[in-house]
Amino acid sequence: MTEGTSVSVDPTLLDDLQWRGLLAHSTDLDVLREALTSSSVRFYVGFDPTAPSLHLGNLVQILTAKRLQDAGHTPFALVGGATGMIGDPRDSGERTLNDADTVAEWVGRVRAQIEPFLSFEGENAATMVNNLDWTAGLSTIDFLRDIGKHFPVNRMLARDTVKRRLEAGGISYTEFSYVLLQSMDFLALYRQHGVTLQFGGSDQWGNITGGAELIRRAEGGTAHAFATPLITKSDGTKYGKTEGGALWLDPSMMSPYAFFQFWLNVEDASVSEMLRIFTFLSRAEIEEIEATHAEKPFLRAGQKALAEHVTTLVHGAVETARIQAASAALFGGGDMADLAGDTLGAALGEAGAITVSAGEMPSIVDLFVETGLAASKGEARRAVKEGGAYLNNERVRDADFVPGPDDLVGGHWLVLRKGKKSFRGVEVS
RNA sequence: GGCAGGUUGCCCGAGCGGCCAAUGGGAGCGGACUGUAAAUCCGUCGGCUUUGCCUUCGAAGGUUCGAAUCCUUCACCUGCCA
Numbered sequence: 247m248t249e250g251t252s253v254s255v256d257p258t259l260l261d262d263l264q265w266r267g268l269l270a271h272s273t274d275l276d277v278l279r280e281a282l283t284s285s286s287v288r289f290y291v292g293f294d295p296t297a298p299s300l301h302l303g304n305l306v307q308i309l310t311a312k313r314l315q316d317a318g319h320t321p322f323a324l325v326g327g328a329t330g331m332i333g334d335p336r337d338s339g340e341r342t343l344n345d346a347d348t349v350a351e352w353v354g355r356v357r358a359q360i361e362p363f364l365s366f367e368g369e370n371a372a373t374m375v376n377n378l379d380w381t382a383g384l385s386t387i388d389f390l391r392d393i394g395k396h397f398p399v400n401r402m403l404a405r406d407t408v409k410r411r412l413e414a415g416g417i418s419y420t421e422f423s424y425v426l427l428q429s430m431d432f433l434a435l436y437r438q439h440g441v442t443l444q445f446g447g448s449d450q451w452g453n454i455t456g457g458a459e460l461i462r463r464a465e466g467g468t469a470h471a472f473a474t475p476l477i478t479k480s481d482g483t484k485y486g487k488t489e490g491g492a493l494w495l496d497p498s499m500m501s502p503y504a505f506f507q508f509w510l511n512v513e514d515a516s517v518s519e520m521l522r523i524f525t526f527l528s529r530a531e532i533e534e535i536e537a538t539h540a541e542k543p544f545l546r547a548g549q550k551a552l553a554e555h556v557t558t559l560v561h562g563a564v565e566t567a568r569i570q571a572a573s574a575a576l577f578g579g580g581d582m583a584d585l586a587g588d589t590l591g592a593a594l595g596e597a598g599a600i601t602v603s604a605g606e607m608p609s610i611v612d613l614f615v616e617t618g619l620a621a622s623k624g625e626a627r628r629a630v631k632e633g634g635a636y637l638n639n640e641r642v643r644d645a646d647f648v649p650g651p652d653d654l655v656g657g658h659w660l661v662l663r664k665g666k667k668s669f670r671g672v673e674v675s
Numbered sequence: 676g677g678c679a680g681g682u683u684g685c686c687c688g689a690g691c692g693g694c695c696a697a698u699g700g701g702a703g704c705g706g707a708c709u710g711u712a713a714a715u716c717c718g719u720c721g722g723c724u725u726u727g728c729c730u731u732c733g734a735a736g737g738u739u740c741g742a743a744u745c746c747u748u749c750a751c752c753u754g755c756c757a
Contacts, residue, residue, distance in 0.1 A: 416752080507711075514712045544710040577711060624722065625704080632719065634705040665704075667711050 253286040253369045255318035263472075265529060266522040268310055270448040272472035273458060281442065281470055282319070286370050289314055289443035290435050292324040292377075292428065293360065294334060295352035296341075299496035300359050303447060305560070306474050306523055308363045310445060311372075313526075320370040322441055323360050327353045327378035329428060334453070335407050335421040343420075359495055363559075373439070380434045381427065393430050396463045397456075405452045425456045432457025433464055448473040477523070495560055502561040503596040506569045507667070509553035510546070514539070517548035525555040572596035576661075576669045582638045587656035594659060594671025601673045610637060610647045610662075617662055617670035629664050636663040 260279050263269055272278055281287055291307050293300060300308070315321050330349045333341035344352075357374055364372035402408060402425065411417040432454075435441035444454050451473040458469040493508055494500040512520055517539060521532045539548040557566045572593035575585055582590065591599075600617050602608065608616065611626040614635065620626035629635040630645040637653060638661045649660055660672040 511711060514710090517712090542710095543712075546710060546712075549710095549712075573711085620704095622722065624725090625720085627725085628719065629705065632705040665706090 253318045253320075255283060255286055256316075257283045259283075259314065259317035259319075262529070263310075263313065267519060268306075268313075268472075268474050268523060270473045270475035271451050273455075273470050277468075278443075278470045278472065282317075286318050286320050287314075287443050287470075288320045288322060288435075288439055288441045289445065290322040290324055290375075290432070290441050291445055292326055292329070292431060293356055294326040295330040295349055295356045296333070296344075297492075297494075298352050298355050299494040299499050300356055301495060302493040303477065305495060305556075306477065307446060308360055309524065309526075309559070310474055312363050315364055315370060315372060318370055319443075321364055321372040322375055322435055322439060323357075323364060323372060324375045324377060324431060324435070325353050325356050325360070326431075327376045328381040329377055329424065329431070332424050332427060333421055334424050334428075334450075335411055335417055336449075337407065337410055340418055340421065355496070375435065377427070377431045377434070380438075381430070389426075392464075393426050393433075393460070396460055397426055397429075407449075407452065425453050428453040429456035429460040432469065433460050436461050436465065436467060436469060442468070443470040443472075445472045445474065448476050474523075477520075497561060501596075501598065502557060502565050503569050503572060503598070505560065506553050506557045506566065506573070509556050510549050510573070511667075512549055512552060514543060514548070517552060520552050521548060521555075525552065525559075527551070527555060568592065569596050577667070582655045582661050585656055587659070590656035590659050590661070591671070591673070594661065594669070594673075597669040597671060599671030599673055601675055604651070604674050607648055607650070607674070609645070610635065610642050610649065611645045613649075613660070613662060613672055614664065617672065619662055619664045619668055619670050634665045637661070639663065 260269075260275075260282055289311075291311050293304055293307070311321050311323065327349060330344070330352065331346065333343065353376065361374070366372050402422065403412070405425070408417060408422065411421075428450075432441070432444050444457055446454050454471045454473060458471050461467045461469040493505065497505075509520070518532075518536055521527060521535065525532070527535070535548050535551050538545065554566060554570065557569060571589070572595075575589055575593035576597060585593075598617065602613075602616075610630065611620075611623050614620040614626035614629065615623055620629060626635070627645045630642055633641055633643075635642045637647075637649060638655050653660060654674060655661060658674045660674060662670045662672060
């Protein structure tokens with residue numbers, strides 16, 4: 247083993263991870279602690295390119311990797327060009343295979359999303375790896391002899407996801423074999439780079455321990471592992487869904503404004519957990535926020551801190567400041583007409599705005615559709631009928647209403663709102 | 676390969692010749708109450724040029740004045756038998 251650089255490690259790391267609730271499962275904790283306090287541990291965490299962007303769940307892993315690196319350990323971030331071609335089995339059924347070009351493109355995008363969070367310099371510099379590098383040239387015979395031989399099918403069948411899939415209608419051999427690939431990754435990184443720790447989401451625990459087991463069987467080596475918890479709401483349902491779907495980190499797939507709003511709307515019961523998992527605020531800072539929140543929940547101090555810190559991590563301080571200003575303007579509760587034109591314009595720009603010419607002003611229903619506030623005219627009409635459509639914070643009653651010059655605020659803006667918190671702007675030229 | 680059952684709207688699941696754009700539940704959306712929270716209650720929930728029209732009930736044909744509902748073929752899934 248080529249372990250042990252001169253990097254000094256933070257002995258409180260494991261306690262901090264535990265306090266943050268990041269250890270849902272782990273291999274022997276005392277052994278893990280011993281490893282993490284004695285020297286810089288080379289660890290890996292993998293991301294499969296199953297979409298053009300990573301999402302909220304992946305962010306947990308990215309931030310955890312950074313916590314480990316900050317504590318002196320050495321990251322290997324794996325983007326699965328190979329595993330992404332196969333697909334990790336999930337309860338919702340067989341995945342559709344993506345072609346090689348698509349996967350290759352997504353690998354590039356996912357790498358670019360991870361890189362800003364890690365440091366690629368210094369003694370414990372991070373390394374990006376791709377499992378295509380050690381699988382592309384592997385022959386089927388070698389794979390079956392060297393890897394497959396270590397996997398008893400009865401054990402594979404006993405895995406929860408596989409069991410559920412067998413009951414729910416079956417699983418292809420392709421997805422059934424996924425665990426072999428991910429396990430092989432751990433072994434490959436162990437052999438090539440001396441990686442001895444893997445972590446991932448708790449839904450990956452079976453794959454992770456599969457790797458540790460393979461290292462033991464194939465090399466007689468010891469590997470460590472832990473899993474972060476699945477993020478759920480207080481009612482037990484999965485987090486990470488909002489209006490449209492997943493919470494993407496890519497600003498073109500989810501606007502930073504919408505991302506910020508998601509955090510600002512986190513339910514009280516989850517704020518504490520979220521602050522611990524998704525921010526680098528210290529224990530003292532978080533406990534102070536919790537105290538404030540418990541005392542005066544209506545101030546929403548927890549949600550505000552969460553939204554600010556997480557949005558800053560993902561989209562930067564400049565963008566976050568813009569969004570905060572926009573939110574203050576839109577949710578301020580004051581008369582829209584009192585806002586300065588440029589303030590209003592900037593706010594609506596964050597929330598999402600379109601431009602129309604004064605001579606071709608559409609009806610309120612069409613404006614709702616064009617701004618994306620409603621998915622169809624029927625939905626827009628329904629919003630009006632239900633009293634959920636507002637122009638400049640005043641309820642609109644007539645679906646066919648066409649805004650005129652008197653409705654402009656801030657010089658040349660229309661402020662559309664659906665329900666309590668969905669705003670869009672229309673710039674009239 | 677044989678036999679039986681299944682494939683319904685975002686999800687689950689009724690319907691079994693007209694009264695079906697299709698019961699019910701969940702999710703979503705809106706309203707009320709709030710703190711841009713939770714819980715609760717109410718409403719809504721295919722599309723449109725909206726008293727009507729169009730497209731949906733695995734796919735393609737067919738029977739019928741008329742089908743998600745009947746028939747034929749195909750695809751996929753499940754179970755039983757080889």
